[in-house]
Amino acid sequence: MKVNEVPQDITYYEGEKRACYALNDEGKYVVVKSTGWEAEDIANGLAVTELAAHLEETRKAVLEGKKSPLCYHMERRQMNADILGKSAGIAVFRVKRHFRPENFSKLKASVLERYAQALAVSLVELKTVPPSSQGR
Amino acid sequence: MTTEHTATGKPYVHYHAAHCESGVTSAFFRDKGVDISEPMVFGIGSGIFFGYLPFLKAAGMRVSTFRSQPGAIFRKVARRLDGDFVVKTYRNPQKGMDELRRVLKTGQIVGLKTNLYWLPYFSERFRFNFSGHNLIVLRETKEGFRISDPTLEHPVDCPAADLERARFARGPMESHGYMYYLKSVNPHPDLRQACIKGMIDSCNLMLRIPLPIFGIRGIRFQARKIIDSPDKLGFNEACRLLADVIRWLEDTGTGGAGFRYMYAAFLQEAAELLRSAELAGLSEEMTAIGHDWRKFSLAATRIIKQRKQFEQTFAEAGGLMHGCADREEKFFKNLRKVAGKMKV
Numbered sequence: 140m141k142v143n144e145v146p147q148d149i150t151y152y153e154g155e156k157r158a159c160y161a162l163n164d165e166g167k168y169v170v171v172k173s174t175g176w177e178a179e180d181i182a183n184g185l186a187v188t189e190l191a192a193h194l195e196e197t198r199k200a201v202l203e204g205k206k207s208p209l210c211y212h213m214e215r216r217q218m219n220a221d222i223l224g225k226s227a228g229i230a231v232f233r234v235k236r237h238f239r240p241e242n243f244s245k246l247k248a249s250v251l252e253r254y255a256q257a258l259a260v261s262l263v264e265l266k267t268v269p270p271s272s273q274g275r
Numbered sequence: 276m277t278t279e280h281t282a283t284g285k286p287y288v289h290y291h292a293a294h295c296e297s298g299v300t301s302a303f304f305r306d307k308g309v310d311i312s313e314p315m316v317f318g319i320g321s322g323i324f325f326g327y328l329p330f331l332k333a334a335g336m337r338v339s340t341f342r343s344q345p346g347a348i349f350r351k352v353a354r355r356l357d358g359d360f361v362v363k364t365y366r367n368p369q370k371g372m373d374e375l376r377r378v379l380k381t382g383q384i385v386g387l388k389t390n391l392y393w394l395p396y397f398s399e400r401f402r403f404n405f406s407g408h409n410l411i412v413l414r415e416t417k418e419g420f421r422i423s424d425p426t427l428e429h430p431v432d433c434p435a436a437d438l439e440r441a442r443f444a445r446g447p448m449e450s451h452g453y454m455y456y457l458k459s460v461n462p463h464p465d466l467r468q469a470c471i472k473g474m475i476d477s478c479n480l481m482l483r484i485p486l487p488i489f490g491i492r493g494i495r496f497q498a499r500k501i502i503d504s505p506d507k508l509g510f511n512e513a514c515r516l517l518a519d520v521i522r523w524l525e526d527t528g529t530g531g532a533g534f535r536y537m538y539a540a541f542l543q544e545a546a547e548l549l550r551s552a553e554l555a556g557l558s559e560e561m562t563a564i565g566h567d568w569r570k571f572s573l574a575a576t577r578i579i580k581q582r583k584q585f586e587q588t589f590a591e592a593g594g595l596m597h598g599c600a601d602r603e604e605k606f607f608k609n610l611r612k613v614a615g616k617m618k619v
Binding site: 155156157177181189222 | 291292293313314335336392398400401403404426427428440444445446514515517518519521522525526528530531536537539540543544562572573575576579580
């Protein structure tokens with residue numbers, strides 16, 4: 140790849156640039172700053188939109204009372220029950236039980252505290268979900 | 276290039292690098308007065324690799340790695356260039372942070388393995404749950420830590436609480452506060468022998484691991500999976516599989532085409548150092564292989580973008596990957612011969 144062939148398609152790094160290696164006119168490799176390539180954007184975009192769509196589904200399920208807010212906050216932090224259990228020091232089967240709203244509402248403050256700590260949210264946030272969808 | 280300083284006021288020059296770990300390692304050596312570029316580090320540390328690990332998932336993404344396992348580049352380079360280094364992990368986050376602060380106070384720069392999700396200075400799009408991002412901590416500041424992340428253009432600040440989370444995040448490939456630094460280096464290392472060692476090691480990794488998921492066999496394995504995927508997984512899931520590969524190939528800071536361009540840059544430098552025309556020729560071949568990988572990325576993204584219209588191209592994309600595998604197999608066999616001749 141020549142220096143002038145380095146893709147500079149889109150600026151989806153939000154102002155940041157990435158280093159790429161490309162050949163200069165004398166055939167030597169140099170570091171070139173790139174603002175992004177369309178192919179990366181498509182692959183990354185697919186993953187990002189899917190995560191966002193999934194999160195939105197969960198948010199609606201919480202509002203309908205089918206899942207607990209814990210589930211939403213866990214997905215927002217890109218975790219699963221296994222990782223959340225490890226982070227909060229709570230057994231996975233208990234974590235999964237706490238995804239049910241009726242179990243979640245009965246939780247002791249100390250358990251909630253541990254979840255809030257692990258997910259880096261406040262206790263108030265942990266018990267609610269945002270009323271409208273958030274852009275990720 | 277930006278100039279910063281460490282806790283004792285020693286100047287530190289920040290270089291923009293393509294990949295985190297090779298950038299960090301190169302920065303360590305430059306800090307100690309041995310000027311080695313990022314591609315050189317990548318080659319000496321045998322960074323180039325392929326592995327398809329479908330059982331390992333980072334944020335729901337199947338892992339196809341184009342480089343050796345995290346931590347290996349630093350250890351190999353430090354050993355091959357005769358450096359005295361320290362690698363530590365911690366069970367207790369408090370202890371890990373205390374030790375980091377202690378080492379920073381001595382004026383040492385420290386490398387950390389962190390979880391990308393919890394690093395606040397990245398934009399939301401790139402923060403995914405992956406514990407394998409390397410960065411350098413320069414010094415402690417009032418608000419937290421001054422960080423030189425080689426994949427960014429300039430040094431940044433990071434609050435202490437976030438850094439602690441990033442270091443001790445749980446999940447697949449946990450880093451357990453993995454921390455490393457160079458104590459001292461040989462000021463005049465034998466670069467030539469180190470390059471040859473690195474090349475031979477890379478060839479062995481790519482050609483001789485007797486498992487079907489690593490090296491050239493790994494590439495072929497994944498290519499077969501891609502060809503079969505629309506029938507076995509359904510179209511959407513197959514697209515996801517392709518997107519995962521492209522993200523590891525291009526999106527995760529590889530310097531283009533899954534480190535292949537960076538390796539070509541290494542071979543070019545090594546050819547000059549060892550005065551070998553054969554290596555220069557191999558460098559050109561590696562560039563061409565990089566182009567092939569780019570072609571694969573393009574074909575794959577076209578499939579994802581067009582959705583249902585081009586169902587036959589899964590076979591084409593897999594075919595391109597098979598082509599890469601054939602070319603790389605030939606390449607590494609040649610490299611093994613050339614490097615073997617130069618070994619003393």
